[in-house]
Amino acid sequence: MDWSQAALAEAASVGLSTVRNFEAGRSVPMQNNLLAIARALEAAGVIFIKENGEGPGVRLRKTDAGEHRSPA
Template sequence: MKPAQVRMARAALNWSLANLAKAAGVHRNTISNYETEKFGGSEEALIAIRRALETAGVIFVDENGEGPGVRLRKVRTRDEALAQAKANLEAMTDEEDAEITASATADPDSQLVESLIHRKGKKR
């Protein structure tokens, strides 16, 4: 992830430094200093920043002769999301299964998570 990609990602999401800092759990100066190349950033901070942006829908595009970039993930319909989730469930390891179950417990109001749990129960 390059500094310019973080700037592009924030612009695509219409996020301020404060928005990204809150989502990533890092100080806004860490992001600002990374974007302006004043500081390379710690590995932990860069992972948190990337994870927050990817969770928000950013896809990082590697350099392909024209330079690195970002794009936003395609917005899917609920049925498309459920079909992808079903495919993911079928390929899931026991460790990933436990992580999903823990997430469902943390966010019991999520309709998608509840649907996944229901489908998971049918799978077994």
């Protein structure tokens, strides 16, 4: 996505420390913050792929221009 931690925090309306601690593996955000982060990523084109025998994963949805959206 090429987002900074600050851009993700802003897009998800969560604190920067929430994103920093989650990315560093220091903590798992509270459920409402985790859902907000997931929704922000999905709105930007991230597709979360459920377990399908190969393990869960993510991919980016293509846009008409073949590019991905930047945070608002």
